[in-house]
Amino acid sequence: MNEQDWVQAALQILINENVRGIKIDTLCAKLGVTKGSFYWHFKTRSDLLGAMLSHWRKKMTLNVIRSISISGDNPRARLRSLFSLPRRKNSPGFAQIETSIRDWARRVEMPRKAVAEVDEIRFDYITKLFRDMGHPPEEARKRAYLAYCLIMGDSILHSSIDPMSQEEFLEKALAMTTGVAQG
Template identity: 35%
Template sequence: MATDVLAKEGISGLRVEVLAKRCGVTKGSFYWHFKDRQALLDAVLERWRAGRIRDIEKTTAVQPGHEREQLHYAIEVYGASRNRKGMSIELAIRDWARRDANAAGVVESVDLYRLECTRRLFTASGMSDSEAKSRSLLLYACVFGLSLMHYDGFDNNLLEIKQRIAQRIVET
């Protein structure tokens, strides 16, 4: 419930009174689960962090020798999926992180983990560490950038364009 409110209203929507009412519980019941609003915010951040870590681990898990295929898969998953709710949550968390050091630390840890997982795939596929780092950053800049853009009218064959982009990111 809290992440839905965060996605729609931002951090300002995460108020105890409002959430208790939406959940159909009293404020006292709410405080039974969370010591205070900060505990709620910490729980929201932890749930987001844990979900993103699980997601990237699933997306980058690979059998040795199939690293490039897994990189293509990661680009496809993150680049093809236009999950508006997920992107709304991601944007709300990132907006929160612009104003809150704790949220910024969580976002940075997730971003670094994402980059490290794909860096390992790139190095396992034969790239130098510096090349793997630059490709990891390029991969995420591309997929996050595409997820923020509205480009359906740009070309009639967007799937082919995305495949060519992925090829350029992954191949040596």
């Protein structure tokens, strides 16, 4: 057992139940280990919850940004990559983690701060893409907001309401956010 095993097990409980279901006894029983194994990696349940948020931040934000940034693509192609994220094979699991953490954040300060930080990192990255496309700062922020709304909304809705192919969605999302603004 390593720290990531505990984090993954706790994230699964978060998805299937909610944060109240994440109990040391429950995790130990699920993983078939003693409490000593838990305390080897974490001092408290709160430490585990913090590790879950750190894992989410790293895997679903920092690693994604790094991967897209090093691709060498132009800003429009990087934005297209971001728009495609909710439609990738592993995305349903990521969407479940995302919505579960956001639900938890509605009631508790620690995840609320983590969500605010992640949203800021993501928003700043998308804003930079629009700046790199030549948009002035305020316009870049507005377009970034719309792009982020499209990405987040698509991650929730495309599995149940999907009136278009992935390719059509990507082209329309790019056209809506990178085209000439009206007014």
